[in-house]
Structure formats: structure tokens, C-alpha cells
Amino acid sequence: MADVLIVIPARMASRRLPGKPLLDIAGEPMIVHVLRRAACVEKAGGRAVMTRADHVSGSDRIFEALDVADPQRRSAIIVNVQGDLPTLAPSDIAAAIAPLADAAVDIATLAAEITRADERTDPNVVKLVGTPVGERRLRALYFTRAAAPAGEGPLYHHIGLYAFRRAALARFVALPPSPLEQREKLEQLRALEAGMRIDATIVDSVPLGVDTPADLERAREILGGGKQGS
Numbered sequence: 001m002a003d004v005l006i007v008i009p010a011r012m013a014s015r016r017l018p019g020k021p022l023l024d025i026a027g028e029p030m031i032v033h034v035l036r037r038a039a040c041v042e043k044a045g046g047r048a049v050m051t052r053a054d055h056v057s058g059s060d061r062i063f064e065a066l067d068v069a070d071p072q073r074r075s076a077i078i079v080n081v082q083g084d085l086p087t088l089a090p091s092d093i094a095a096a097i098a099p100l101a102d103a104a105v106d107i108a109t110l111a112a113e114i115t116r117a118d119e120r121t122d123p124n125v126v127k128l129v130g131t132p133v134g135e136r137r138l139r140a141l142y143f144t145r146a147a148a149p150a151g152e153g154p155l156y157h158h159i160g161l162y163a164f165r166r167a168a169l170a171r172f173v174a175l176p177p178s179p180l181e182q183r184e185k186l187e188q189l190r191a192l193e194a195g196m197r198i199d200a201t202i203v204d205s206v207p208l209g210v211d212t213p214a215d216l217e218r219a220r221e222i223l224g225g226g227k228q229g230s
Contacts, residue, residue: 003074003075003076003077004075004076004077004078004079004097004163005066005069005070005075005077005078005079006038006079006081006093007062007065007066007069007078007079007080007081008031008034008035008038008081008082008083009061009062009065009080009082009083010031010083010084011061011083014211016211016212017210017211017212017213017215017216020083020084020210021083021084023210023216025086025216025219025220025223025224026220026223026224027224030083030084030086030210030219031083033086033087033223034081034082034083034084034085034086034088037081037086037088037089037090037093038079038081038090038093059080059162059164059169059172059173059187060173062078062080062169063169063170063173066078066166066169073166075166076165076166077097077100077163077164077165077166078163078164078165078166078169079093079096079097079161079162079163079164080161080162080163080164081093081161082160082161082209084209084210084211085161085207085208085209085210086208086210086219086223087207087208087219087222087223088161088207089203089207092110092159092161092203092207093161095110095201095203096108096109096110096161096162096163096201097163098137098201099137099163099199099200099201100163100165102199104197105197105198105199106164106165106168106191106196106197106198107162107163107164107165107168107172107188107191107196107197107198107199108162108163108198108199108200108201109128109140109158109159109160109161109162109163109188109198109199109200109201110158110159110161110200110201110202110203111128111130111138111156111157111158111159111200111201111202111203112156112157112159112202112203112204112205112206113154113155113156113157113202114127114154114155114156114157119157120147120155121147123145123146124145125145125157126143126144126145126157126158126160126186127143127144127145127146127147127148127155127156127157127158128140128142128143128156128157128158128200129141129142129143129144129148129149129156130156130200133199136201136202136203137199137200137201137202138156138199138200138202139197139198139199139200140188140192140197140198140199140200141192142189142192143158143184143186143188143189143192144184144186145184145185145186156200156202157206158188158200159203159206159207160209162188168191168196171194171196172190172191172194172196175190175191175194177190178190178193178194179193180192180193181193208222
């Protein structure tokens with residue numbers, strides 16, 4: 001893991017939940033819960049890097065932070081762990097990195113089988129359409145907010161955690177927004193449209209993403225045993 005750098009983009013100016021990274025969950029800021037889970041894999045402490053406020057995505061923010069966090073370019077793999085996933089399992093971070101053992105893979109990510117019927121048609125649940133390339137692993141063919149693919153079989157919920165080869169991240173952020181990315185509002189489609197390969201490890205469940213006050217209360221229940229922070 002010595003050549004892996006885990007970066008946690010955290011945006012204070014969330015419209016639905018202002019100041020989200022610093023909101024209290026069981027006595028600690030949400031970003032600290034995420035950092036602790038990342039450190040279980042990285043075996044290192046954390047460092048805060050301020051980036052420009054005009055970035056359009058977390059991928060752009062982490063690329064800017066790289067120059068400060070790793071100016072010697074020691075890290076070959078960059079992991080983008082979203083700062084609003086306080087219940088993320090550390091083992092899932094390791095699972096996201098695993099597909100990069102295949103030299104043909106540019107970007108690796110996670111997916112979990114959808115088990116709730118309402119999520120199959122929920123546009124807020126992003127689906128990964130892929131073809132199996134190994135045990136609990138898919139090669140991504142498309143990402144969509146629609147219910148896809150059609151027919152009998154499982155649908156997969158895409159979990160927005162990415163492990164990039166450093167060169168792949170540099171190429172990705174240099175690309176202009178692509179037509180399907182703009183249509184679906186999903187930045188990972190930019191990589192697919194440019195011919196980059198994304199593989200996903202299938203994990204058992206989707207971590208709770210904290211986007212609303214209701215999500216925050218649920219996270220407090222999970223991590224605090226029902227206790228609420230100040």
C-alpha cells in the first residue's frame with residue numbers, strides 16, 4: 001500500500017447540508033469518521049489541503065491537492081474517498097483498489113446489488129451496467145440513472161468511490177465534459193466515452209451517504225448508538 005494515496009474531498013458549501021464535513025456525529029466531525037476508516041487501509045495520519053472553490057467535481061479537487069500532498073509523485077494510485085460516507089467499511093476501500101492489479105484497468109470503483117424494489121427506478125440511485133470479468137467483479141459498460149439493464153437479473157448500485165492510476169487521473173481531469181456525462185450528470189461517463197476502462201468490485205452493501213438532515217440523523221444513530229452530537 002506504500003504507493004497508494006487516499007484523498008478525501010470535502011466540500012463545506014453543500015446546499016442541502018451547509019458545513020457538512022464538520023457536522024457532529026457521535027462527538028466527532030463527519031470527516032474524522034471517514035478519515036479513520038481510510039487510515040485503517042493507508043496506515044497513516046491525515047493532512048488538510050485547501051483547494052480552489054470553483055472545481056466542478058471531487059476528481060478535480062483531488063488532482064489539485066496532489067501537487068501539495070505528493071510533490072515527489074511517489075503515489076501511483078490515488079483513491080478518492082467521498083467525505084460524506086461516515087459508515088464506509090475500511091475493507092471496501094481495499095476492495096476498490098483490487099481491480100488495479102490488472103494493468104488494463106484505468107479506474108476502479110465499487111458496486112452493490114440493489115435489493116430494494118424502489119431503488120431500481122430511483123434516479124438518485126446510480127446504476128452500473130457491466131459485464132462480469134471475474135468473481136465479484138464487473139467491467140463497466142455504462143452508468144445511468146435509469147433502471148438498466150432491462151430483463152431478468154440483478155441491478156447494481158454504483159458507489160462513488162474511485163481508485164485512479166495517477167496517469168489516468170491526469171488524463172481524466174484534462175478531458176472536457178462529454179455528451180453523456182452532461183446528459184446523465186455523471187462524471188464517470190467522461191472516462192468511458194474517452195475509451196478508459198473502469199472495473200468495479202461488488203461489495204455487500206452501500207454505505208450511507210450523508211446529503212440531508214435526515215441522513216445526518218441516521219448516521220448519528222448508526223455511529224452513536226442512538227446518541228446525537230451537539
